Amino acid sequence: MLTALVLLPAAAAVLLLCLPRSTPRTAFRVVWVAVSAAVLALALAVWAGYRDAGGIQYETHARWIPSAGIGYHIGVDGLSLPLLALTAVLFLACSVHALRGTHRVREFAALFLFLETTCLGLFAALDLILFFVFFDLSIVAMYFIIAGWGHKGAGRAALYFFLYTFLGSLALLLGFIGLYLAAEPHTFDMVALTAQNPLAGRSAYGALVLLALGIGLAVKTPTVPFHTWLPPAHTEAPAEGSAILAGVLLKMGTYGFLRIALPMLPEAWRSYALVFVVVGVVSVLHGALVALAQTEFKRMIAYTSVNHMGYIVLAIGAAAAAGGSTGDARRLAVTGATYQMVSHGLLTGALFLLAGVLYERGRTYDMGAYSGVAATAPVFAALTGVAAFASLGLPGFSGFIAEFQILTGSLGPRPVATGLAVLGILLTAALFLRALQRIFLGPLRLPEAPGTARPFADIRAHEGVAIVPLLALAVVLGLAPRFVLDVIEPASRDVLELLAR
Amino acid sequence: MNENPLDLLPEVLLGASAVLGLLLGAWLPRRRQWLTGALAAVACVAGIAAAVAAAPGPMAAFDGAFAIDPVTATARVVILGGTLLVLVLGRIAYRADPRETEFYVLLQLAALGALLLAGAQDLLLLAAAYLLASVPSYTLAGFRKDGPGTEAALKYYVVGALLGVMMLTGITVLFAAGRATAYPALAGGLATAPTGLVAAGVVGLLAGVLFKAGGVPCHFWVPDAVQGSTPAVAAFLATLPKIGALAALYRLAAVPLSATDVPWPALIAVLATASMTLGNLAAFFQTDVRRLLAYSTISQVGYLLIPIAVTGRSDQAQPALLYYLAGYALTNLGAFAVVCALPRARALDDYRGLLRRHPALALSLVVCLLGLLGTPPTAVFLGKLQVFTAAVDGGYTWLAVVAAVNTVASLFYYLRWIQPAVAGARADADAGAGAGADAGADAARTLTVRRPAALLACAAAAASVVLGIAGGPVLDLLGGPLVR
Numbered sequence: 001m002l003t004a005l006v007l008l009p010a011a012a013a014v015l016l017l018c019l020p021r022s023t024p025r026t027a028f029r030v031v032w033v034a035v036s037a038a039v040l041a042l043a044l045a046v047w048a049g050y051r052d053a054g055g056i057q058y059e060t061h062a063r064w065i066p067s068a069g070i071g072y073h074i075g076v077d078g079l080s081l082p083l084l085a086l087t088a089v090l091f092l093a094c095s096v097h098a099l100r101g102t103h104r105v106r107e108f109a110a111l112f113l114f115l116e117t118t119c120l121g122l123f124a125a126l127d128l129i130l131f132f133v134f135f136d137l138s139i140v141a142m143y144f145i146i147a148g149w150g151h152k153g154a155g156r157a158a159l160y161f162f163l164y165t166f167l168g169s170l171a172l173l174l175g176f177i178g179l180y181l182a183a184e185p186h187t188f189d190m191v192a193l194t195a196q197n198p199l200a201g202r203s204a205y206g207a208l209v210l211l212a213l214g215i216g217l218a219v220k221t222p223t224v225p226f227h228t229w230l231p232p233a234h235t236e237a238p239a240e241g242s243a244i245l246a247g248v249l250l251k252m253g254t255y256g257f258l259r260i261a262l263p264m265l266p267e268a269w270r271s272y273a274l275v276f277v278v279v280g281v282v283s284v285l286h287g288a289l290v291a292l293a294q295t296e297f298k299r300m301i302a303y304t305s306v307n308h309m310g311y312i313v314l315a316i317g318a319a320a321a322a323g324g325s326t327g328d329a330r331r332l333a334v335t336g337a338t339y340q341m342v343s344h345g346l347l348t349g350a351l352f353l354l355a356g357v358l359y360e361r362g363r364t365y366d367m368g369a370y371s372g373v374a375a376t377a378p379v380f381a382a383l384t385g386v387a388a389f390a391s392l393g394l395p396g397f398s399g400f401i402a403e404f405q406i407l408t409g410s411l412g413p414r415p416v417a418t419g420l421a422v423l424g425i426l427l428t429a430a431l432f433l434r435a436l437q438r439i440f441l442g443p444l445r446l447p448e449a450p451g452t453a454r455p456f457a458d459i460r461a462h463e464g465v466a467i468v469p470l471l472a473l474a475v476v477l478g479l480a481p482r483f484v485l486d487v488i489e490p491a492s493r494d495v496l497e498l499l500a501r
Numbered sequence: 502m503n504e505n506p507l508d509l510l511p512e513v514l515l516g517a518s519a520v521l522g523l524l525l526g527a528w529l530p531r532r533r534q535w536l537t538g539a540l541a542a543v544a545c546v547a548g549i550a551a552a553v554a555a556a557p558g559p560m561a562a563f564d565g566a567f568a569i570d571p572v573t574a575t576a577r578v579v580i581l582g583g584t585l586l587v588l589v590l591g592r593i594a595y596r597a598d599p600r601e602t603e604f605y606v607l608l609q610l611a612a613l614g615a616l617l618l619a620g621a622q623d624l625l626l627l628a629a630a631y632l633l634a635s636v637p638s639y640t641l642a643g644f645r646k647d648g649p650g651t652e653a654a655l656k657y658y659v660v661g662a663l664l665g666v667m668m669l670t671g672i673t674v675l676f677a678a679g680r681a682t683a684y685p686a687l688a689g690g691l692a693t694a695p696t697g698l699v700a701a702g703v704v705g706l707l708a709g710v711l712f713k714a715g716g717v718p719c720h721f722w723v724p725d726a727v728q729g730s731t732p733a734v735a736a737f738l739a740t741l742p743k744i745g746a747l748a749a750l751y752r753l754a755a756v757p758l759s760a761t762d763v764p765w766p767a768l769i770a771v772l773a774t775a776s777m778t779l780g781n782l783a784a785f786f787q788t789d790v791r792r793l794l795a796y797s798t799i800s801q802v803g804y805l806l807i808p809i810a811v812t813g814r815s816d817q818a819q820p821a822l823l824y825y826l827a828g829y830a831l832t833n834l835g836a837f838a839v840v841c842a843l844p845r846a847r848a849l850d851d852y853r854g855l856l857r858r859h860p861a862l863a864l865s866l867v868v869c870l871l872g873l874l875g876t877p878p879t880a881v882f883l884g885k886l887q888v889f890t891a892a893v894d895g896g897y898t899w900l901a902v903v904a905a906v907n908t909v910a911s912l913f914y915y916l917r918w919i920q921p922a923v924a925g926a927r928a929d930a931d932a933g934a935g936a937g938a939d940a941g942a943d944a945a946r947t948l949t950v951r952r953p954a955a956l957l958a959c960a961a962a963a964a965s966v967v968l969g970i971a972g973g974p975v976l977d978l979l980g981g982p983l984v985r
Contacts, residue, residue, distance in 0.1 A: 064973060065972050067820070067977050067980070068886070068890075136876055137877065147924070159913070162916060163913060166909050166912055170906075173886070174901060177901070
């Protein structure tokens with residue numbers, strides 16, 4: 001069932017490419033939305049059949065390349081299940097949002113479906129090489145999306161994105177090889193490696209492997225100082241591409257930390273956890289401060305991603321703090337980190353789709369070019385307002401639950417760092433309020449660029465259908481978080497047990 | 502004493518078909534010359550079958566001059582399979598050409614040389630194989646008889662002659678030092694020989710082998726030969742002699758040099774670094790696709806030298822090398838098949854709009870180029886994974902890091918090719934209606950496609966993905982012991 005879930009979108013992509021040229025565009029769109037919906041249905045079915053007790057479920061383990069220690073091993077647990085569901089939701093939202101797109105619809109749909117397979121596969125993978133295959137292919141697919149459907153400077157931004165993240169992926173590969181060679185017998189299987197803890201007692205080797213893994217995952221997350229690829233990629237990418245890039249692809253980095261680095265390198269992680277705490281706090285503050293200085297709406301959201309992902313890195317760094325009394329706190333931190341991945345995926349996805357709406361109307365992201373938009377587009381203003389407030393961590397939304405858990409959990413083990421990170425929330429609040437004020441309030445002024453003669457239209461039906469459910473889910477997760485927390489908590493307890501070895 | 506010619510069946514078949522083809526070609530009318538090509542293809546297929554069917558175990562044929570083991574078997578399958586591909590590409594290019602037969606014959610002889618290089622177990626046979634692989638190649642490089650072709654042939658020949666002499670000198674020195682030319686006996690002799698003498702011999706020998714492989718510092722012929730010759734010949738020159746040469750180098754490293762004190766692993770590691778770095782740097786701003794591919798093959802030699810540097814230190818070295826060779830040959834030939842399919846497109850910019858006009862061909866190009874880069878799940882990815890693993894396992898972690906950094910660097914120029922291919926039509930085509938139509942017609946002319954070559958490119962791209970995904974059983978076959 002999990003295999004079907006992972007491969008369904010790719011199969012549909014192949015089907016789309018095989019359809020004859022005369023097929024009407026509508027057919028591609030319908031197939032795209034239908035397949036995304038089917039994937040979501042499958043993901044929900046997987047969730048429905050998942051038992052809250054924890055552990056890996058829906059496991060499939062087949063021989064693939066046994067002589068190289070590679071197997072086809074997939075499964076879900078409390079860490080991956082929420083992310084699988086998030087992936088399915090976001091891809092469906094994007095397929096709906098793109099319903100009015102006209103530029104090379106077939107290829108766009110096929111690429112997105114292929115990308116969906118790589119994202120689902122990555123979160124389901126329980127073999128390092130399988131993980132890497134999907135990791136790399138997601139970069140390739142995203143490259144083509146940015147380069148093919150992006151704005152003016154997309155070629156350069158896409159190239160930069162590919163080069164930078166590819167460097168990260170190779171660092172990751174070297175780390176995987178280090179783990180493989182340390183294990184006896186040599187294997188890439190995550191479950192076996194986790195059980196074996198192959199680098200126990202080999203601190204220098206463990207540090208090197210953690211360095212390679214850390215660079216690889218930090219580039220993808222991204223954390224300061226490896227975040228410079230993110231703003232150009234987001235600014236130039238099409239709205240749907242940005243939503244997936246920020247909503248799903250960034251999670252691969254933090255998910256990798258929780259899935260690979262913590263359980264397989266517990267000793268090294270405990271020794272160097274402080275580095276990650278510092279990197280996390282710096283990312284939080286740097287991301288927020290730089291976002292504050294942005295004049296472009298989309299670039300600003302991109303930097304808030306650095307800020308929000310910084311909380312996650314802080315939490316998983318704090319989780320390694322020594323001392324038995326803080327056990328509950330640390331579990332709260334890891335749970336909060338996973339919750340933040342889901343919450344950030346929903347909110348940032350919605351924000352980027354809204355940024356796409358803004359661009360579609362005014363052909364620019366420059367906040368100075370807009371003013372008083374709320375008068376002509378009240379629904380758009382309301383949705384953006386909700387998304388912004390949710391993103392800055394207002395109670396009642398998912399972001400609050402996540403950040404509250406992260407900060408509460410990290411405060412005990414790392415009080416100073418957590419104190420500094422709280423400032424980040426203040427900054428985010430300031431920057432979102434300022435952006436809302438600039439664009440939506442004041443006298444009406446719209447950018448005067450070619451193709452913007454018509455008035456600023458309010459949210460159209462397909463845009464609303466794509467964005468409103470994301471925000472609604474954020475509210476649901478903010479008011480009734482229990483059904484997700486029940487899934488995550490056993491998994492975060494397992495991670496901490498593995499980390500304590 | 503073993504002198505059974507059946508042990509050398511693939512080589513014998515290829516040689517016989519070359520000679521027979523030459524005779525046949527002299528009598529056949531021009532329209533029927535394809536028969537010699539068909540004969541060559543049959544010889545290749547039969548040779549592959551014979552190689553697969555042959556006993557896998559290590560066995561020395563002809564008084565220990567020729568080894569039959571996994572290295573030879575893999576090289577046979579890859580070289581003969583590659584020759585088959587090039588035969589088809591050549592058939593498309595030289596259909597009813599007055600010299601069609603000559604092309605087939607020269608190609609077979611050069612391939613035979615590469616086969617002998619891979620299996621040679623004796624320094625003298627190695628020298629003979631070097632000449633057999635080189636001389637027909639010089640002729641092939643200048644096959645078109647035009648300016649660039651002549652330059653290509655001349656450069657190739659001069660460099661080859663010089664380095665060939667160095668190789669012969671090296672062989673003489675090694676013979677003097679080890680008092681034998683057969684590898685097993687040489688291994689014993691070299692272990693007690695003076696280190697300086699052995700080192701001098703190894704350097705001389707390396708010159709010849711690296712010339713055939715096209716690695717730094719013996720790579721100067723590669724860009725000119727690949728750019729100046731016809732695409733089909735370029736595909737051959739850039740791919741198949743390498744396989745023979747690297748197999749020969751591996752055998753040298755694994756058997757006669759294994760017991761010496763000479764620091765040849767360090768030397769090869771340095772050469773590998775130089776090869777991948779210089780090849781990549783030179784490829785960065787090339788605008789001619791063939792020149793770009795030529796430099797990319799130089800950098801690939803660098804990756805291929807890595808497992809040779811860790812020969813004897815890691816069990817993974819042999820499967821890594823052989824698997825990488827197979828995957829590389831397939832992917833590189835696929836990329837060259839795309840070039841052959843678009844004979845009028847020479848510059849990177851000529852590929853603009855390929856995706857719109859020929860989506861399948863563009864997709865194959867993307868798969869082949871990303872394959873050369875080592876993107877999963879293509880064959881080269883698994884090869885690279887094995888190579889990196891072997892390097893780390895053999896204590897050359899720094900080499901693996903260098904190779905990883907170089908891989909990222911190589912991404913840049915592969916993307917310079919991919920980007921126009923998948924981008925929309927030429928920008929100036931949208932400028933005005935009249936000019937746009939002209940430019941559109943221009944692009945249509947530039948992107949005229951040769952359908953059989955395009956099919957071949959698609960097949961090679963698909964095969965490289967299949968080989969990557971189904972690499973398990975193949976890898977199992979590559980690890981057997983060598984003749985010692």
